[in-house]
Amino acid sequence: MSERQPFIEARGLEKSFGSQHILRGLHATVYKGETLVVLGPSGEGKSVLMKLLTGLLSPDAGEVLVDGKRIDNLDERELLTLRRRMGMMFQNGALFDSMTVGQNVAFPLRMNEVADEEEIYQRVEESLEIVRLSGQGDKMPSDLSGGMRKRVALARAVVSRPHCIFYDEPHAGLDPVTADKIDRLIKRLEGEHGITNIVVTHEMRSVFRIADRVLFIKGGVVYWEGTAAELQSVDDPFLRDFIDGNSGAPW
Numbered sequence: 001m002s003e004r005q006p007f008i009e010a011r012g013l014e015k016s017f018g019s020q021h022i023l024r025g026l027h028a029t030v031y032k033g034e035t036l037v038v039l040g041p042s043g044e045g046k047s048v049l050m051k052l053l054t055g056l057l058s059p060d061a062g063e064v065l066v067d068g069k070r071i072d073n074l075d076e077r078e079l080l081t082l083r084r085r086m087g088m089m090f091q092n093g094a095l096f097d098s099m100t101v102g103q104n105v106a107f108p109l110r111m112n113e114v115a116d117e118e119e120i121y122q123r124v125e126e127s128l129e130i131v132r133l134s135g136q137g138d139k140m141p142s143d144l145s146g147g148m149r150k151r152v153a154l155a156r157a158v159v160s161r162p163h164c165i166f167y168d169e170p171h172a173g174l175d176p177v178t179a180d181k182i183d184r185l186i187k188r189l190e191g192e193h194g195i196t197n198i199v200v201t202h203e204m205r206s207v208f209r210i211a212d213r214v215l216f217i218k219g220g221v222v223y224w225e226g227t228a229a230e231l232q233s234v235d236d237p238f239l240r241d242f243i244d245g246n247s248g249a250p251w
């Protein structure tokens with residue numbers, strides 16, 4: 001991450017659901033080739049932000065720019081083209097249980113109307129290889145461990161050869177060693193494939209392993225941002241308690 005070139009920019013994002021005002025003028029920049037970790041208490045709008053940055057939701061006010069071009073006013077066709085460049089690993093994995101692993105991974109290609117069966121097969125194999133699941137394409141998701149399901153979801157996110165990948169809680173429910181494997185995959189995608197990573201997680205150990213920069217969301221805005229090293233030595237009592245997992249409540 002030498003020269004910092006903006007890739008995705010959020011400008012003054014506002015989002016409400018009914019009377020709930022979730023995002024309140026949020027500004028943020030994701031730079032090309034970095035791994036950005038998004039932190040914040042539960043329910044503060046991290047998943048909502050991911051959906052706004054990928055065009056799955058529209059903001060009530062504000063703009064999202066990708067490569068300098070607004071995406072919050074694109075039509076369906078333009079959005080499809082955009083999403084081809086953005087991989088998404090959703091919170092809870094969201095695999096189709098009635099489809100094999102291979103069919104799950106192939107799904108975005110079929111959505112994008114890739115018709116050549118040989119190409120689909122090659123791309124699925126290439127993606128399974130990246131997540132170290134070669135030859136597992138015929139299994140059903142229900143036959144996999146939680147960690148393997150996450151890796152299938154990641155294979156599905158990389159199959160379109162995206163420029164960036166959004167991960168919503170990729171570590172949830174994983175043991176520390178499996179979480180570490182996911183972290184290594186994330187950093188390999190950055191290092192070997194030049195992918196920009198945007199990761200929402202509550203796993204502090206992973207934050208310090210993978211983050212180039214950290215955004216902390218609170219009160220509908222970016223409450224704090226800085227490098228992982230800066231976060232490690234931060235003084236702010238609220239952030240300290242969050243990092244140390246200290247609620248201050250009596251036993």
Ligand SMILES: Nc1ncnc2c1ncn2[C@@H]1O[C@H](COP(=O)(O)OP(=O)(O)OP(=O)(O)O)[C@@H](O)[C@H]1O
Pocket residue numbers: 017020022040041042043044045046047048049091
């Ligand atoms: N489609 C929706 N309709 C109504 N409310 C929504 C919708 N999506 C999100 N919300 C609300 O917005 C708030 C923020 O939700 P979000 O899922 O972004 O939180 P989060 O920061 O990702 O939390 P967690 O860490 O628990 O995943 C929540 O109160 C949620 O109920």
Ligand SMILES: [Mg+2]
Pocket residue numbers: 046047048091168
């Ligand atoms: Mg969430």
